[in-house]
Amino acid sequence: MHGGLQSVRPISAFVGFEPALEPFGLEPGMFAYSLRQVVNTENNIVSSTGQPLCIRVRRSGDNAEQDIGFNGEGLDTAALETFCEAGDDAYVKVWYNQLGNAFGVDTKHFATATPTQQPPIVLNGAVLTDPVTGLPAMRFSGSRFLQYTETEGNYEDSSSWATTILETLTGAYSLFFVGQSYRASGNSYIVQSSNDNVVLADDSITYTVESAATSLTLPDDGFTNLYAWEIERDASNGLGLFKNNTNLIGTVVQSGTFGIQDLGGTGADTHSFYGDVFEFIGYPSSQSQRNALFENLDEYYTITNYAHTPTTYANPFAARVAADGGSVESTSCLITDLTPLV
16 A cells, blocks of 8 residues: 555455556656546545545535545446435535545645635536536536645635645656537636646647747637547657647647646636536656557547537437447437437
8 A cells, every 4th residue: 555544455356447547557746636536445535434535515505515436437426416416506626636645645636615616517406417428527617617726634624725736747747638628719728827838729729838838720620529638748858739649749848847726727717628527637657658548538438439419319219229230210319318228
């Protein structure tokens, strides 16, 4: 065990899956924020009963708070909906670093104590989900975003919380951000601090390190798909930006450390990600590790084959026939809304 609060068996030993980051090994400086479990329980922040934690949420009706963990590999959406069974909304107060217990106890996480800044994950009692995959998502919009925060381990009382800058990765590293922005135009901020940011526009992207900006033109596809954006840096200060495992800018040499304070926005309406966020991971990496992690992301989120507008069918039977490889003639019923016909 790497040290921390409790000793528990690796989760892969009894739930039948291997968390995404475990094959690569863990090193100091890594971080892992995800709505699925990506590391073994022994490395995670855990509850008093030893369960790994994913998020801490605030309920709209009475401002009550609750920690939410996992159900198998994914987020425990049943616990979220039970917490909001009266039809309330739930907003994310803390997104726990799943490596918070890997190298001693790290009490810094992406969080916000300000209710109007907290992104929703439940609206009207229903968990927000991706329209194609059905996976749960946090929805960033306008002033709703998270900041890297020193919590001192006190997740209920936020009076002593202070924002800070994440600067743990200084050599060769990769940052993966998985999300889908619904902006039709304008800027969509992924991450930023005072000198550094990655900003998407409808048909371009700007990547800034230590106030030195690199801009490039992207295909004009808007933000209608789920993408895995990756910032990669080699040991010689060579910077790369990848979209779905494709390098967009080659290698740009820029000295300095890429710092992160804000995730998914800056507080300004025009500088918000405006969309669904699923995962944010940082780790020292080799090319083979980067490729392998993208393959894992691609399999889980179906990124390569993602299609925002689902095929529609006249009725559930026709939809099931099509899903099984048959053919249909008319359209009107969402296949993604169906449960399997048995």
